[in-house]
Amino acid sequence: MNESQPQFNAPYRGRFAPSPTGPLHFGSLLAAFGSWLMARRAHGQWLVRIEDIDPPREIAGAADAQLRTLAAFGLLPDEPVLRQSERGDAYQAALERLLAQGDAFLCHCSRSDHADVGGVHRACVPGASRVDPALRLRVPDGTTVVFEDALQGRIEQDVAREVGDFVLRRADGLWAYQLAVVVDDAAQDISEVVRGADLLDSTPRQILLQQRLGLPTPRYAHLPLVLGDDGRKLSKSSASLPVAEDAPVATLRRAWLALGQNGDALAEAASVADALSSSLRHFDPARIPRDRTLSFTPA
Structure with a gap:
């Protein structure tokens, strides 16, 4: 069993990292606001990273629209925005290190080859051959990662059994999220990762990669995932409407309440600046809900 301990003693550096697959919805804003509040409360820095490494899923202009929305809510990063689409050389260097260590390998399997075991890759199909193989991280049997999440408590995952050998570079040549996020969190000296609980199950894979690459492990806090009134994740829900930039104070109040905070604190705020100042x-x-999900009711 591998129990991870955060390795940062440096000043607080947090981040918000949206994918440009559409406009920011309320759940996205909640994650941005929550991570911003945690960073500012610690007198730390708050960064924004655009995770644009999956062009087939991206919408033209979405990244710039997301940045405009953040600005409308007063959530401005302390450093220039980093875009993953410009970071291929860094991901390649990390991949080459893993290959040299024997921690990564070429995989000629197709997705259907492991469909009967839920996609969990434990061994390549004998004789499989593709002109475009993927690259995976080797996860030996018994590889278990344990970490303490600031909001969700002790998390333990048997990565070998539940996830298997996971992809680092896809068969179509695109970089996998797990590798890119680990490389960029280290490059940006991120000490605290505050994000939605939908990414909680990815964290053990990221910690494992940090360890294989000799990178520090940030502290993690996973905020409740916002569900629509139909019980589905907002990005897949009928409630996944863009946040209203024409009423930012009202929307910030709703996000504030969703974070479990005292509603009276923002009741008299007349502007975004007032709302952010009062929120700090x-x-x-300690008031943030420890639940992994919370329901969303459209305004």
């Missing part, structure tokens, strides 16, 4: 004075991380 009254923010209490």
Whole structure:
């Protein structure tokens, strides 16, 4: 069993990292606001990264629209925005290191080859051959990662059994999220990762990669995932409407309440600046719900 301990003693550096697959919805804003509050409360820095490594899923202009929405809510990064689409050389260097260590390998399997075991890759299909093989991380039997999440508590995952050898570079040549996020969190000296609980199951894979690459492990806090009134994740829900930039204070109040905070603190805020200033004075991380999901009711 591998129990991970955060390795950062440096000043607080947090981030918000959306994928440009559409406009920011309320769940995205909640993650941005929550991570911003945690960083500002610690007198730390808050960064924004655009995770644009999956062109087939991206919408033209979405990244710039997301940045405009963040600005409309006063959530401005302390450093220039990093775009993953410009970081291929860094991912390639990490991949070559893993290959040299024997931690990564070429995989000629197709997705259907492991469909009967839920896609969990434990061994390549004998004789499989593709002109475009993927590259995977080798995850030996018994590989278990344990870490303490600031909101969700102790998390333990048997990565070998539940995930298997996972993809680092896809068969279509695109970089996998797990590798890119680990490389970029280290490059940006991210000490605290505050994000939605939909990414909680990915964290053990990222910690495993950090260890294989000799990179520091940030501290993690996974905020409740916002569900629509139909019980589905907002990005897949009928409630996945863009946040209203024409009423930012009202929307910030709703996000504030969703984070479990005292509603009276923002009741008199007349502007975004007022709302953010008051939120910093009254923010209490201990009030954030420890649930993995919370329901969303359209305004």
